[in-house]
Amino acid sequence: MVEYTEKIREIAKRLLQECKVDAVLGFRSGTIPMMNEPCFVREPEEVDRLIWDSNCGINLCNYLTDRKERIGVLAKGCDSRNIVTHIVENKVDRDQLYVIGVPCQGMIDKKRITAMFEDEVEAVEEKGDTLQITAGGKTSELKKEEVLQQNCSVCIHRNPVIHDEMVADPVPEQEDVDRYADVREIEAMSTEDRWAFFDKLLEPCIRCYACRNACPLCYCPTCFVDESRPQWVGKSQDSDDVRTFHFLRAYHCAGRCTDCGACERACPVGINMRVFTKKLEKDCKELFDWEAGMDPKSRPPLDVYRPEDPDDFIR
């Protein structure tokens, strides 16, 4: 994917020079291995800051909420689906955006790669579908597909669903992917085991809210956990409050979550809170045949009435 960089700079420069957009939203190179930083480029002379590689896992749609400028935004498959959701929810206007579609081949999992090496990872270089990892002065190779973020390894929408221009030809979509093996495993647990599993999962949570804040869906001016009049949720490390945050946040994302993985990626203590949002994603698929963010003209199932709804109670 590194070869996209040149094309991205070229498109960004053209858009800025022709005043088609006020700024281009993309990534600049990070200061540590396997990290890039979202950045906003306003001047054509600055486009060389933009880069692309397998460390662009942050969902850029998160930076579009309520902005008023005309923005050229780089969008992987998942970002584009969140942009669609933003459009449907009136958080950004389609006309404001110039969507620069990036066919995605998955983002790499920094936490996993870090854990694979005894020594600290000093550098990661991408060569097609292999990664050259330097750790403790020694360089070794990894197959990229073996160290993808878990959500990327089961992604079936790698190509952007809306775009004004593509940086490259679409990539083949992954087929025969079992998206919900992990959810089924949890569904199969007894109630007690499942509760114990959730407790263990959430035990390290420090309530930093990086997961929520990295999520483009969580744009509420005041999140329910921050509401103080009345205060719905306690502020301490009490496990009931921690669980309340996670369960409710997941429900607020139901039918909207694209499983972009931004939440899990952001967590400083490595919690996979995606199991909650994914369960709801699976339910939406099974109950409403719904996938979030595929079409700017359809509203998510939980805020719409459809006469063909399979459930009786609604009629």
Add this chain to the structure above:
Amino acid sequence: MTTFQLDSDRLTEGIDRLHGQYRVIGPVAEGRFHNFRPLQPGQKPDFDFRNTRMSAKQLVYPQSQVMAEYHLDETREDSHILKEVLPDETPRAVFGIRPCDADAFGLVRRNFDTEEYKDPYWIQAYERATLVGLACEDPCRSCFCTSAGSGPYSTGGLDALLVEDPDGGYWFQSLTEKGERLREAAGWKEEAGSGVEDTIAERKKAAESRIVSQVHTDQLRNQATLDLYEAPFWEDVAFSCINCGTCTYLCPTCWCFDIQDETHGKKGCRMRNWDSCMYPLFTLHGSGHNPRGEKIQRVRQRFMHKLKYYVDKYDNGIQCVGCGRCVQYCPVNIDIRRVCELMNQRGSTGAACEV
């Protein structure tokens, strides 16, 4: 200072001997990282880590702490009376604190223990703890402790230091009376051979030379506060920030908290919980006004506090020990080293940023 020699067994036996007199705490592997946890008799601290994910700050200043309790049941005589709850008084022995985290205690103390204000919770917790550090041999590439007033063998804030002996085992040095008492309780008596101090000094130098990242802070005091405050770079610095609490919660030197009453039925408690200047709620007034309502104001606050206001107020360096946690775990890679260089270089045409 006398240096004592401990082989691995003696270290474990000694630590085990402390149970009963101390609550013993040490690093424990939890999934992919280490955190400080109480050790059970027979359980060894796990020293196979570069640094713990959460800093040692929480040992003295826990994320959630009950300060007082009350009852609302009016049939009780003590209803509506707030009763102080002081933390458990048992002395604690903590093993495996990295020197940067220990130096952070000295720095945080300037806030919790002043002439005017004494925070009994922090002070008591700090004073009842005996802190045994573990010198760093293999610092992370994002550590910049040596240019932030600390270092891989720094002893500030510690009662004793453990240094790994390359031939196996550890060297133990007590630095305070508390440290010496712990050594006696542990029964560590065998003095290390002559020349060990020189060996340690050499190893210290070598470890310091393995710190590859540095920040320049020499101009921060000279900068005009308002000029830094209004510097044009804040927009770019703040753009990617998602205002999570990661950088502040992981930081050993961030000290801000919020006080809340929590009532369940007719019983309640007053607690203090860590808070973060990155959150909009942190500065929200009762009137609804928020003096730091915008993200750029909050990001600027974090860096101005650490790298300018603190520097000016205490004339004792920056409010950062260079542990690198915020650099490694900020989800969007906002790097304090970069921001520090921008601030330090403001108005000069000095050396280019090194990170």
